[in-house]
Amino acid sequence: MPVTFTHFISTLDAYAPLLLLGVCVTLQLALLSVLLGLLLGLLGAAAKLSGLRLLRLWAQLYTTLVRGVPDLLLMLLIFYGAQTGLSRLTRALGWDYIEIDPLSAGVLTLGFIYGAYFTETFRGALLAVPRGQFQAAKALGMTFTQGFVHVVFPQMMRLALPGLGNNWMVLLKATALVSVIGLADLIKVAQMAGKGSQLLLPFLLLAALIYLLSSSVSNLALRWLERRYGVGAQEPSR
Template identity: 75%
Template sequence: MLEQLSPAFVQFVLSLQGFAPLLLQGTWVTLKLAVLSLLLGLAFGLIGAYAKLSSVWGWRCAARIYTTLIRAVPDLLLMLLIFYGLQTGLTRLTGGLGWAYIEIDPFGAGVITLGFIYGAYFTETFRGALLAVPRGQVSAAQALGMRPIQSFVHVVFPQMIRFALPGLGNNWMVLLKATALVSIIGLADLVKVAQVAGKSSQQLLGFLLLAALIYLLMSSASNAVLRWLERRYRREGQL
């Protein structure tokens, strides 16, 4: 059995030497996509959480529609709808105005789409965390003359993040894996590169397993960072 596997393994190692730079570039694209999508999703999440807790009916209704829509429609379908929908709308707009054709960058489209999708999940995480912060803390900040932004930065956020971190960590792990969806719109992320390298070298299984290993390493590193953050904010909350 080992003798039968050895030639295939040697061939895979030889193929890997030629595709290693491409795999590193694909990994870097995946990391950038995940981090930028996370930042955009956090922004959507905070806005959505405050909208859901708003006293204005219109804001609450809009936030409820947003989260319900995102949680009901599959991520893959949303990716296709947003990417091709934006491209179709932009093409019609530029054609109507007589402008040159503009093609949407797959990386930017991926960031916007993933950030928009996971912003809905962050909305629910932040909403629960905000409700866990005692209202008296906010009232005390207002009594001290703090503006709303100062109250959020110095009072609400440090307490809210302790309650939000477990949910944020879970959503980040799912978001990291969901970056593989952008391969369907032509972005050369880790999955796309692994597919191209595997088909070109006829070692598709080996390169897909390697991509899975890289995702596992990124997830393990993320878990370590998340555990450190949880310990830090737990200590601060006990002071």
């Protein structure tokens, strides 16, 4: 065991740039995906609470589809299905072949998947905000947009943050799924380094430690956000 550990430490220097690249790709994938997911979540929540029945139907279909189909299967369907459809379209139009890169496919897939979960989180948070807040903002002379941004949104975020935080933690771990479509994320490069050095287990354990560290930092950031949006909402001390 000491020999193996020494070998691992000496080998780590050679693969450190590759691992650093994998960490950067994983964080880039997670951040871009959560931004897309938040946007889709806000739009989905607005659609579910809309007075238009067609919008509510599409939003319900969206969340039902995502929650009923495994993430890995959705990723494969979107990656290979979109590539097949794009190839047929370019061939029909006489254009050059266009290939969807794994990072874009990963962002679109994870954003699409977690947008459905964010939809339910935002919908519940919006329903929990008293409707009188909109009327109060209007009485102060605010437009609907100003009232939402300055009055309703902070209250909604305070209520939504626990659910958003949980989904972010799951999304961060779900980035590992993208390795199956060829993206050089942390898991992929850890496997490559492990197989190349014949130290697969130590490199996988290192990847697990990096994910654990990322989750711990995320927890600290989420607690700060909860305190930030919870200002003025705490119960008075007795």
